[in-house]
Amino acid sequence: MASDESTATARKATDSGKATDPRETSDPREAIVAHLGSMRAFALSLSRNDAEADDLVQESFVKAWKNFGTFTPGTNLQAWLFTILRNTFYSAWRKRGREVGDPDGIAAGKMSVKPAHDGQLQMNEFLAAFAQLPVEQREALALVGASGYSYDEAAGMCAVKVGTIKSRVNRGRVRLVELLHAEEGGYSEMTDRATSAVINSALKTGSLG
Amino acid sequence: MDRDDKTALEDQISENLKRAFGQRGPEELPDRFRDLLEQLRTQDDAAGAEKGSDHGER
Numbered sequence: 001m002a003s004d005e006s007t008a009t010a011r012k013a014t015d016s017g018k019a020t021d022p023r024e025t026s027d028p029r030e031a032i033v034a035h036l037g038s039m040r041a042f043a044l045s046l047s048r049n050d051a052e053a054d055d056l057v058q059e060s061f062v063k064a065w066k067n068f069g070t071f072t073p074g075t076n077l078q079a080w081l082f083t084i085l086r087n088t089f090y091s092a093w094r095k096r097g098r099e100v101g102d103p104d105g106i107a108a109g110k111m112s113v114k115p116a117h118d119g120q121l122q123m124n125e126f127l128a129a130f131a132q133l134p135v136e137q138r139e140a141l142a143l144v145g146a147s148g149y150s151y152d153e154a155a156g157m158c159a160v161k162v163g164t165i166k167s168r169v170n171r172g173r174v175r176l177v178e179l180l181h182a183e184e185g186g187y188s189e190m191t192d193r194a195t196s197a198v199i200n201s202a203l204k205t206g207s208l209g
Numbered sequence: 210m211d212r213d214d215k216t217a218l219e220d221q222i223s224e225n226l227k228r229a230f231g232q233r234g235p236e237e238l239p240d241r242f243r244d245l246l247e248q249l250r251t252q253d254d255a256a257g258a259e260k261g262s263d264h265g266e267r
């Protein structure tokens with residue numbers, strides 16, 4: 001969550017009272033900018049890759065900026081932004097002919113690799129498992145589990161009943177556990193730690209910035 | 210999978226959800242967003258800062 005300090009030329013997206021550009025403090029729309037990072041994170045849960053996620057954020061940012069008059073001051077700005085983002089995503093989704101709930105053709109089939117040594121998951125194993133969930137479960141897990149919205153808030157943002165969000169979160173979690181843990185009697189021969197270590201080190205361990 | 214393993218796994222899932230998709234503080238944005246922001250600001254200056262006339266998204 002800390003800013004990357006390696007690029008000196010980049011202007012910080014937000015200020016804490018040290019704005020050099022007067023437009024940053026006088027225009028209420030500037031408040032959107034502080035949420036772009038979180039929007040990118042949420043977009044990643046919906047989209048299949050970084051580029052598509054950033055396209056989605058860009059389109060949503062423009063919509064939010066241009067329609068800022070429809071935002072009620074004092075209400076949750078980020079929730080409003082996330083709602084625009086998910087609505088934008090689903091519009092494009094439907095135009096592509098996808099049914100909500102379609103796992104989007106991601107290669108099915110279980111990941112039957114045990115969690116890494118000492119119960120630590122490799123992030124990429126987790127991401128690969130997450131990508132296999134249907135989009136409405138990914139969305140629910142991102143809003144509730146990742147971004148910290150309540151079931152009620154998430155239900156409002158997704159225009160569904162609270163029970164539906166709870167069900168999606170629960171099903172998503174159950175599926176992740178299934179995907180990330182070897183089946184009973186599955187990889188019993190891989191309890192050999194050396195073997196597991198070799199397998200795990202063969203997986204890339206990229207980290208998310 | 211015994212109970213302890215399952216709990217540990219569920220905790221890891223929660224942690225990974227937050228790390229992967231959770232709240233981010235203000236962060237350095239890629240050029241495309243900084244450029245876009247400049248465009249949006251400039252367009253409005255030129256157009257006279259018209260606000261709220263569109264009701265496209267809620």
